[in-house]
Amino acid sequence: MNVHNEINDDIKFLAKSEIRLKILSELNERPNDIRGLVKKTKITYSSVSSNVNKLAENNYIKKVEKKYYLNPIAKIYFKTLMDFKKSIEIIQVYNSFWDKHNITQLSINSIKNITDLKNAQLIETTPLDIYKTHNTTKDQLIKAENVKAIFPYLHPEYPELIEEILINGGNVELIVPKDIFKAIISPIDESLKNRAVKQKRLKVFTVTNSLNLYLTICDEKMSLGLFKNDGSFDQNRILISNDLKAYEWADELFKHVKHMVRQ
Amino acid sequence: MTNIQTKRELNKEFKDVKYILTSSMRAKLLLALYEIPKNLDELRHELKKPSATILHGLKELETINLVRRAHKYYELTSNGYLLTTNMIKLIENWYSLSKSETFWDNHDLSDIPEDIIKNIYLLKDAEYVSSTTSDLSIAFNKYIQLISEASKLQIILPIYSENHFKHLIDLLNSNKLQKLELIMNKEIYESIHKNRKFQKELLKHENVKTTVIDKDLKIFLTYGEEFMALTLFFKDGHYDDSQILIGHDQNSLNWAYELIKYSRR
Numbered sequence: 001m002n003v004h005n006e007i008n009d010d011i012k013f014l015a016k017s018e019i020r021l022k023i024l025s026e027l028n029e030r031p032n033d034i035r036g037l038v039k040k041t042k043i044t045y046s047s048v049s050s051n052v053n054k055l056a057e058n059n060y061i062k063k064v065e066k067k068y069y070l071n072p073i074a075k076i077y078f079k080t081l082m083d084f085k086k087s088i089e090i091i092q093v094y095n096s097f098w099d100k101h102n103i104t105q106l107s108i109n110s111i112k113n114i115t116d117l118k119n120a121q122l123i124e125t126t127p128l129d130i131y132k133t134h135n136t137t138k139d140q141l142i143k144a145e146n147v148k149a150i151f152p153y154l155h156p157e158y159p160e161l162i163e164e165i166l167i168n169g170g171n172v173e174l175i176v177p178k179d180i181f182k183a184i185i186s187p188i189d190e191s192l193k194n195r196a197v198k199q200k201r202l203k204v205f206t207v208t209n210s211l212n213l214y215l216t217i218c219d220e221k222m223s224l225g226l227f228k229n230d231g232s233f234d235q236n237r238i239l240i241s242n243d244l245k246a247y248e249w250a251d252e253l254f255k256h257v258k259h260m261v262r263q
Numbered sequence: 264m265t266n267i268q269t270k271r272e273l274n275k276e277f278k279d280v281k282y283i284l285t286s287s288m289r290a291k292l293l294l295a296l297y298e299i300p301k302n303l304d305e306l307r308h309e310l311k312k313p314s315a316t317i318l319h320g321l322k323e324l325e326t327i328n329l330v331r332r333a334h335k336y337y338e339l340t341s342n343g344y345l346l347t348t349n350m351i352k353l354i355e356n357w358y359s360l361s362k363s364e365t366f367w368d369n370h371d372l373s374d375i376p377e378d379i380i381k382n383i384y385l386l387k388d389a390e391y392v393s394s395t396t397s398d399l400s401i402a403f404n405k406y407i408q409l410i411s412e413a414s415k416l417q418i419i420l421p422i423y424s425e426n427h428f429k430h431l432i433d434l435l436n437s438n439k440l441q442k443l444e445l446i447m448n449k450e451i452y453e454s455i456h457k458n459r460k461f462q463k464e465l466l467k468h469e470n471v472k473t474t475v476i477d478k479d480l481k482i483f484l485t486y487g488e489e490f491m492a493l494t495l496f497f498k499d500g501h502y503d504d505s506q507i508l509i510g511h512d513q514n515s516l517n518w519a520y521e522l523i524k525y526s527r528r
Binding site: 006007008010011012015016018019021022042043071072073076077079081084085087088091092095098100101102103108111112113114 | 266269273274276277279280281283284285287290291294328340341342344345346348349350352353354356357360361364367368372377380381382383384498
């Protein structure tokens, strides 16, 4: 284990006290005096005052003309701590999505940037709408001009959906297992396919070993699906998002998988 | 006493962060199981704690679904793996910051966007070089030495410095430097443009691409194929050429590239 591979005392000092964390988060928003902090946090004067002193002693905050300010470097330390907090929240909010699912094909960087998914939405099928997940991604595919996708399995509607995008002049980039390559590509009109390949509008990468990730990026919308630990694809849950952060996150993940495939 | 309602809310808000980060045992177990599953013997040996302590910690982590037991081995669950990866990121972020704390603390960081600041862990292997009172140009010389080996450079240029320009022109003329992109705001561009020599030999050089941006970034970043170098401004607005942060590893390069991308956006 590396020397720095453990929680140091500085992290503990902050994490140990909810009151200190709360004070820092208030001061991160705007500088304030003790009275103001008491009012904002509803914590007693004596607790605020003693913790403010401790924070000042440890160089996290500084008093300038009656108000306390976060030191610039403390601000960064604090932000990285809050980023960790947000990552725990994302793990918990989408617990049913991650739990007992195979996440080995997510890159380390995509996990480290998991907070980019904070505005994502978990779509789950219901007894009244058992195709909800499929229909959601299908809807994204129908409306898309450009698509990047990792399809670990074949859905009979995919060839037609891809064909439609190519007819409309869009770009399609796919990562698929070798054994479904034919099934997904051969139904597409031959001359359309050849033209698209020549114009570099259709690119398909095949994988010999297993893919355990479902990802589509339709223009700027992404959706992500996982396999369960028992090896079956979980058709009942997808995570979708249409904000820029999530799009970039998905794009990085796509690049990562493509890179792995090509090696 | 702070009232119960407030206490409860505070408790709820920071519960998980506190639970994970304040217990050495829980955090150490997560880190120990990060790479591969281990059995009790292996954990006892590695952590040098009695079985009872380790079992107690494992039980706690099992209860919150971060660890699971498979036969005699303990392993991280998917949630455990996601959380531990992010805990390592936090540790590395703090390590990166504290390692070069003087560098970060002395300078104006307000132009580095939050998302890039939060990934400062990528700079954990970068080193900062500081000039000394007996040699004021250590950082600058180090910089010149670095760029003189490069064939391709992208620079976010927030200053007008004839000294820098002369070196760049020499490198371009010697054909060693074959591709140079200068990213700067209008003011810097126009200042360089006013100087005939620099206009001709730098801005109009066939191997130079200029990108004029609207942002006024107080960041001097050089991104090459094998290194990145960062210098910043003091909080009072003056450029500081006495301290430079240099990275040669892929992570540092990735960090710098994000900043280049951001500058052009």
